[in-house]
Amino acid sequence: MTDKRINDFVLKIGTVNGTGSASANSLLMKAMFRMGIPVTGKNLFPSNIQGLPTWYEIRANHQGYMSRSGRVDVMVAMNAQTYQRDLEDVSAGGFLIYDSTWPRERQLVRDDITVLGVPLAKLCNEHFSDARVRILMKNIAYVGALAALLDIDTKILRSLLEEAFASKPKLVESNLEAINLGFNYAMENFTCPLPVHAETMGDNEGYVLIDGNAAAGLGCVYAGATVGAWYPITPSTSLMDSFDYYCSMFRKDVDSGEKNYCIIQAEDELAAAGIVLGANWTGARAFTPTSGPGISLMSEFIGFAYYAEIPSVFFDVQRVGPSTGMPTRTQQCDIMLCAYASHGDTMHPLLLPANPKECFEMAVEAFDLAERLQTPLFVLSDLDIGMNDWMIPELEWDDNYQPDRGKLLSSDDVDQLEKFYRYLDVDGDGIAARTLPGENAKGAYFVRGSGHNKHGAYTESSEEYTELVDRLVTKWQTAKSLVPKPVLKPAQQATSIGIIAYGSSDGAVVEALDQLVEDGIHADYMRVRAFPFNGEVSEFVKNHEKVFVVEQNRDAQLRSLLILETNTDAAKLIPVLHYNGMPIPSQCVVEGLCEYLKAEAVA
Amino acid sequence: MTFIAKPRIDLPGQRTNEIGLYRRDYEGVLSTLCAGCGHDSITAAIVQAFWEMSIPPEKVVKLSGIGCSSKTPAYFISGAHGFNSVHGRMPSVATGAMAGNRDLVCIGVSGDGDSLSIGFGQFGHAVRRNVNMLYIIENNGVYGLTKGQFSASADKGSKSKKGSINQWKNIDSVSTALSMGGSFAARSFSGDREQLVTLIKAGVKHPGCAVLEVVSPCVTFNNHQGSTKSYSYTRDHYHPASQTDFIPPATEIKATYAEGESTIVELHDGSKLLLKKTDEGYDATNRSRVLRYLEQQRARGEVVTGLLFINGELPEMHQIYGTSHTPLKDIGFEKLNPGSEVLAKLQSRMR
Numbered sequence: 043m044t045d046k047r048i049n050d051f052v053l054k055i056g057t058v059n060g061t062g063s064a065s066a067n068s069l070l071m072k073a074m075f076r077m078g079i080p081v082t083g084k085n086l087f088p089s090n091i092q093g094l095p096t097w098y099e100i101r102a103n104h105q106g107y108m109s110r111s112g113r114v115d116v117m118v119a120m121n122a123q124t125y126q127r128d129l130e131d132v133s134a135g136g137f138l139i140y141d142s143t144w145p146r147e148r149q150l151v152r153d154d155i156t157v158l159g160v161p162l163a164k165l166c167n168e169h170f171s172d173a174r175v176r177i178l179m180k181n182i183a184y185v186g187a188l189a190a191l192l193d194i195d196t197k198i199l200r201s202l203l204e205e206a207f208a209s210k211p212k213l214v215e216s217n218l219e220a221i222n223l224g225f226n227y228a229m230e231n232f233t234c235p236l237p238v239h240a241e242t243m244g245d246n247e248g249y250v251l252i253d254g255n256a257a258a259g260l261g262c263v264y265a266g267a268t269v270g271a272w273y274p275i276t277p278s279t280s281l282m283d284s285f286d287y288y289c290s291m292f293r294k295d296v297d298s299g300e301k302n303y304c305i306i307q308a309e310d311e312l313a314a315a316g317i318v319l320g321a322n323w324t325g326a327r328a329f330t331p332t333s334g335p336g337i338s339l340m341s342e343f344i345g346f347a348y349y350a351e352i353p354s355v356f357f358d359v360q361r362v363g364p365s366t367g368m369p370t371r372t373q374q375c376d377i378m379l380c381a382y383a384s385h386g387d388t389m390h391p392l393l394l395p396a397n398p399k400e401c402f403e404m405a406v407e408a409f410d411l412a413e414r415l416q417t418p419l420f421v422l423s424d425l426d427i428g429m430n431d432w433m434i435p436e437l438e439w440d441d442n443y444q445p446d447r448g449k450l451l452s453s454d455d456v457d458q459l460e461k462f463y464r465y466l467d468v469d470g471d472g473i474a475a476r477t478l479p480g481e482n483a484k485g486a487y488f489v490r491g492s493g494h495n496k497h498g499a500y501t502e503s504s505e506e507y508t509e510l511v512d513r514l515v516t517k518w519q520t521a522k523s524l525v526p527k528p529v530l531k532p533a534q535q536a537t538s539i540g541i542i543a544y545g546s547s548d549g550a551v552v553e554a555l556d557q558l559v560e561d562g563i564h565a566d567y568m569r570v571r572a573f574p575f576n577g578e579v580s581e582f583v584k585n586h587e588k589v590f591v592v593e594q595n596r597d598a599q600l601r602s603l604l605i606l607e608t609n610t611d612a613a614k615l616i617p618v619l620h621y622n623g624m625p626i627p628s629q630c631v632v633e634g635l636c637e638y639l640k641a642e643a644v645a
Numbered sequence: 646m647t648f649i650a651k652p653r654i655d656l657p658g659q660r661t662n663e664i665g666l667y668r669r670d671y672e673g674v675l676s677t678l679c680a681g682c683g684h685d686s687i688t689a690a691i692v693q694a695f696w697e698m699s700i701p702p703e704k705v706v707k708l709s710g711i712g713c714s715s716k717t718p719a720y721f722i723s724g725a726h727g728f729n730s731v732h733g734r735m736p737s738v739a740t741g742a743m744a745g746n747r748d749l750v751c752i753g754v755s756g757d758g759d760s761l762s763i764g765f766g767q768f769g770h771a772v773r774r775n776v777n778m779l780y781i782i783e784n785n786g787v788y789g790l791t792k793g794q795f796s797a798s799a800d801k802g803s804k805s806k807k808g809s810i811n812q813w814k815n816i817d818s819v820s821t822a823l824s825m826g827g828s829f830a831a832r833s834f835s836g837d838r839e840q841l842v843t844l845i846k847a848g849v850k851h852p853g854c855a856v857l858e859v860v861s862p863c864v865t866f867n868n869h870q871g872s873t874k875s876y877s878y879t880r881d882h883y884h885p886a887s888q889t890d891f892i893p894p895a896t897e898i899k900a901t902y903a904e905g906e907s908t909i910v911e912l913h914d915g916s917k918l919l920l921k922k923t924d925e926g927y928d929a930t931n932r933s934r935v936l937r938y939l940e941q942q943r944a945r946g947e948v949v950t951g952l953l954f955i956n957g958e959l960p961e962m963h964q965i966y967g968t969s970h971t972p973l974k975d976i977g978f979e980k981l982n983p984g985s986e987v988l989a990k991l992q993s994r995m996r
Contacts, residue, residue: 076996250995264988266981268973269744292983300969302976304744309770313737316730316767320741323728324706324749325974328741342731436992439985445978478974479742480749483703483724490729500719 060092066181078244109549186224254427259284261405269328271317345384371623464498472517525572540586554631683835683861714756714783733764736771757798786874804871
């Protein structure tokens, strides 16, 4: 007997990639969104163009939990290749829906779940004549069946279709026919709705559905970035696609058609980094989106930009490493690489967005901080944030915002000076003023990755070298006060247990906290949003007896950074790790804490 | 050491150019290269060409990679911003610089190791994008700073200072640039100041990526008997395929040439290049014939020089992309930012 689960279930759809199921899945998710139910969609896809298994997982949760739950309440198995695996994935009491045009009753046996066959291909073949249409409509037909089984509002489905195909009304009709095929079959053959179903609970006013890469690309447009250089790499590609898309909407001169931006697809990531440095050096805001392998290749230029102090923005949408790893799976595995990328003594500020809203906001902040600090700066997103669909509060923009160009001298400013020296720290904050090429010969300086002194001249003098690299440490201290502060979620009662996490691990921790309270475990939670760590982070570690560090990599990289940079006792920091490539579920955090605390109690 | 400032000596009778600057205003710090290095002659030619063209120093950016050649931007035009990048990556930085500010006059100085080995890919792609810059490759066939290894431009059969014979076929920058679809390819010799100055001017004025290879002997590691990049070998095999005159805008062409002996190429700013043919039938506008000619001469061991190919009509990077004529760095933020209303409207479609 299945418990009633209203607005609290996971719907997973298994298809073959390249068959057009994405629009069907998006239709389902958007319909539930418009019913006011908090939803998230995770695309679990192969590194392949056509023919391999792919899944889309929608979690509907009235409490607003965003992470993977680890459950599957309703499975739509559209791919015979994965029937067995999909069957096993369904949680006890759940449902499996499959295309019974080719009956598989003997194969699909499990006592603790319900298998429902809908002859989707047969229905579509009888109704539609075109071969390609039949395949596409099969996907839309399962949307119809689910609308009946899960009680999804068909009026909303209709208006979504009308909006999507506003210019092609014929398609609206054929899609609606397909929805009806599935809907009517389900209504006639099963008891609808299932105990697991949706129920209108509002309209999610003030919220939008967006992925992190789209939001970050939009953030770059709003930040006033004009030059984007990149080499295509999963999962960062859609970030540049987004920048390109919004630029083509908002950055083309109405009269001349000229572009107020320049996107250069480089020959490799090394060149992409070089282009970013060159453009920022001449005063254009420039960035590159990439993933771990790209950072490896860019490292020489990153060290150069650190030492020569060239503002530059790097988006690392992390994926599973090492090496090529699993390009379509998620991890938080580059934090250590980015923090100290390149040879020699180097360290770089990192911004750590936890959702698409922060991707947008931190994209803007990244350009300001990079120019303020005159250094390469990383925005560390990941595949889960970047490529999955998140429900977030609407993005906001303050029209009074002006970009912070940092200590940038105009030609007139330079004229006021007796002499201009590029690397002279006048203010004592470790940041020297810069000038732009093309403006004033008096402000000319020579950028070099070789030894240079505070006047900008080449040097091999030990004293001059040391003076300069020590000044960079002063700048690093300044950075601590400028980067975004962590977010603290205190426990309901005083506790000696702390949790630290960042980025896409946030959702799992937030949900786990509530579950832990039910087990009598209270924990203060600090979500770190930047590196270098601000004083609040050190204080948090100091003020707790045990701090669980939750992250998505094998080697506990954030924990290592905390040990290195907060001068803390390593034994205090307990790793909670998840690194199989799937987004971290809350149960990983719950189990991580419970097991440790139980073992400790026994000892 | 590159930080040694040159003493500024005012000589009586010094002339100023059209913008009132002296030649010394186009110089940089004192060179630390070996006495007699071909690179210093190239630096001197750059100084002369930029002075004669009256280009404001602050409008110039000078970039380089790593190596002896890449040290030289410090030795000319001290009023220009300079960028000594990482090994083989000057082209990408130049591409970015020109993306950010298309009004700059960009000169990239590289070497045979920097452009034909470690930076071969970036060299090719700068040519392919036709980035508006003068791209000088100072070619000495050898790695000087690491003491005399062959570079990718060393000719097969050439002898190293230590006596070993190069077994590998050389990469020729000029024919490479041509086969990449380049719009301008020239070769000169550091010992031919007159030709070099003219080709630098032509390259600066050319609206696209002007590749200028300059054979520039390394006096310390590659100037011995048996080397094919020595002063004496280059002089013996020096073979100008065409002679070029640079004629500034609004200047009358005074000399007269018999028809068929010369071609006039007009550049976008009104300056003209007068190509006088020295080899029978040489046509610097015919890519396939130039390539065939270069291959023939290479087989004979000749060092072919001159403006070897030009097509001033090929669009440069910004023309291809359709970028704003206002440099991107100068576009006001209000034009770049769509504002809060647009953001709200945009999001109504994300529900």
